[in-house]
Amino acid sequence: MNWIDIGAVEDIPLRGARLLKTHAGCIAVFRTAEAEVFAASNSCPHKGGPLADGIVHGQKVTCPLHNWVFDLNTGEAQGADTGRIAVYPVQLENGRILVDLSAAEQRSAA
DSSP states (O other): OOEEEEEEGGGSOTTEEEEEEETTEEEEEEEOTTSOEEEEESBOTTTOOBGGGSEEETTEEEOTTTOOEEETTTOBBOTTOOOBOOEEOEEEETTEEEEEOHHHHHHHHO
């Protein structure tokens, strides 16, 4: 795994997100109301909506453009919508957010 320290968990507000720009593309890092942290593709597969600007609720995010809802654990679209976003492993260590970018790097090399 390729764990990268991207900052303190307090840098992301509860029910908020921050954008992580990588050479493989933009990744959204989400923090839930329970202070859990998730990382996923920033682009909605429907119309490319910026998910970091979406609404975080529970362990899901709603796209700000057309209200598609994605499970942040699996990346699967919920309800009648079909689609998926890439999700990336995240861990919290001493208040710091670590994201594994190995999967993002493999996608960019393909």
